[in-house]
Amino acid sequence: MRNKATIGSTNNIKLYLLKSFRHKLLRLLKKEKRYTDDSMSDVHFGVYLSVEENIIENEADQLKWLRLNSAFERLSPRQREALYLRFKKELEYEEVADILEMSVEACRNLIYRAVKSVRTMIEEEKVMGAFLAIFRIFKKK
Amino acid sequence: MEKYLEYTADDFVMDDNFREWAIGRSSSDVALKWQTFISHYPEKKSEIQKAVFILKGFYSIQEAEISEDRIQELWSRINQPRSVRMRIFSKVVLQYAAVFVFALLIGAMGYRFVDTLRDRQAVAFNEITIPYGERSVIALYDGTKVWLNSGTKLRFPTSFSSNERRIFLDGEAYFDVSKKIDGQPFVVSTPSMDIQVFGTQFNVNAYVDDNQVTVTLEEGKIVATNNQTKMKTELQPGDQLSLNVSTGQENKRIVDTELFTSWKENLLRFQDATFTEVIQKMERWYDVKITVQKDMHVTKLYTMTIKTESLREMLSLLTYTTSMKYEIDQNQVFISRP
Numbered sequence: 365m366r367n368k369a370t371i372g373s374t375n376n377i378k379l380y381l382l383k384s385f386r387h388k389l390l391r392l393l394k395k396e397k398r399y400t401d402d403s404m405s406d407v408h409f410g411v412y413l414s415v416e417e418n419i420i421e422n423e424a425d426q427l428k429w430l431r432l433n434s435a436f437e438r439l440s441p442r443q444r445e446a447l448y449l450r451f452k453k454e455l456e457y458e459e460v461a462d463i464l465e466m467s468v469e470a471c472r473n474l475i476y477r478a479v480k481s482v483r484t485m486i487e488e489e490k491v492m493g494a495f496l497a498i499f500r501i502f503k504k505k
Numbered sequence: 506m507e508k509y510l511e512y513t514a515d516d517f518v519m520d521d522n523f524r525e526w527a528i529g530r531s532s533s534d535v536a537l538k539w540q541t542f543i544s545h546y547p548e549k550k551s552e553i554q555k556a557v558f559i560l561k562g563f564y565s566i567q568e569a570e571i572s573e574d575r576i577q578e579l580w581s582r583i584n585q586p587r588s589v590r591m592r593i594f595s596k597v598v599l600q601y602a603a604v605f606v607f608a609l610l611i612g613a614m615g616y617r618f619v620d621t622l623r624d625r626q627a628v629a630f631n632e633i634t635i636p637y638g639e640r641s642v643i644a645l646y647d648g649t650k651v652w653l654n655s656g657t658k659l660r661f662p663t664s665f666s667s668n669e670r671r672i673f674l675d676g677e678a679y680f681d682v683s684k685k686i687d688g689q690p691f692v693v694s695t696p697s698m699d700i701q702v703f704g705t706q707f708n709v710n711a712y713v714d715d716n717q718v719t720v721t722l723e724e725g726k727i728v729a730t731n732n733q734t735k736m737k738t739e740l741q742p743g744d745q746l747s748l749n750v751s752t753g754q755e756n757k758r759i760v761d762t763e764l765f766t767s768w769k770e771n772l773l774r775f776q777d778a779t780f781t782e783v784i785q786k787m788e789r790w791y792d793v794k795i796t797v798q799k800d801m802h803v804t805k806l807y808t809m810t811i812k813t814e815s816l817r818e819m820l821s822l823l824t825y826t827t828s829m830k831y832e833i834d835q836n837q838v839f840i841s842r843p
Contacts, residue, residue, distance in 0.1 A: 428558060429562070432558070432562045436562070436566075447563055447566070448566050450563075451524070451560065451563035451564055451566065452563065452564060452566040472519075475519070476515065476519060479518045479559065480515050482559060483514055483555060483559060486555070486558075
């Protein structure tokens, strides 16, 4: 822990807590030698999409939901983390960039590319087909 | 609102105002604005629907779940007084220690068993060859540590006989010999010289190609035997004995032993070394073939320490002190007059 005196005051408690929690978590992971470099790439970022009543109103939406879910799973851990911070924790791009230790520009790009690949994957029929097949097998059991 | 006319679904997702509205955060008049926008520009409707769907999806991101039991467990651990936690820790340590002691016991029993078998067995050998450009350190099973320099071959029996521990060396090695309680001597055998040891630290440089054996004693006592004349020479710490294999001439002198043992710390050191000696050592150190122009006669003596320098750095260092130029072609180096 750093000396209390050396930390400047903060008026953004949420950002401060997220940042220090992430730091601590990464340090612990490092200690356990689960991964050795600074990137989050090998760390599974443990978030997922939960089904909410208000999104799934009909069968078509259910399909779209499945596709969105599989698209999200296919993103890189860093992309998932960025989306989580931006859209779930509702942080500004500047704040997300701060936490992920990258420039605001790069952060905006990261998120934009993640959004784009999610959107294209939702539109793709192939993904749906594959996912539906799995879904059916699952249902049969 | 006009800028939104150009927006795709992706752009809408990225937009702050749109996001607020999509997840139902905006005030009623902002919401009304978006509704009018859609009714005015129905061609945007599908993009907007897509964006809303994605945003709602993202908004439903959940942190990986943690069970109620786990939360309780964590809380109870946080609330536990420190001393109790320490006791649990030491209990764990004890468990590990128990396993360790048990493993040691098994090992000791196995060792005794193998020991009784050993004398009856025919001698089999292990051989280690260190490639040029590399160095290595091994531990023999009697506890002796051996550092092996580039291009060294070491042959040792899979089990030592009961009257001596003899190993065979072609190359350069530094030995840290463990002392045997029953006085079983350790012998380093080279074609021209045998070195008998009783628990000590010393360096043997005996590359067959070099026509020279050099033994440097750092600690303890060793006896070197010339395999031709059977003449024995006793060495004291700091002594260095060299034998010219072709002339049979022996020479004992007192040296700064560190100069001759520093290679095991990955330092290449020279003191008053001739150009040929430097080149020879460099070849092994960097695993290169160095060709020196025939009529180049360098009479200079070199004193230097090379730590982590690359071959190129080392060569350019040489050019500072020696009038020469060099050329590197993969594993070949050509040194010539400038």
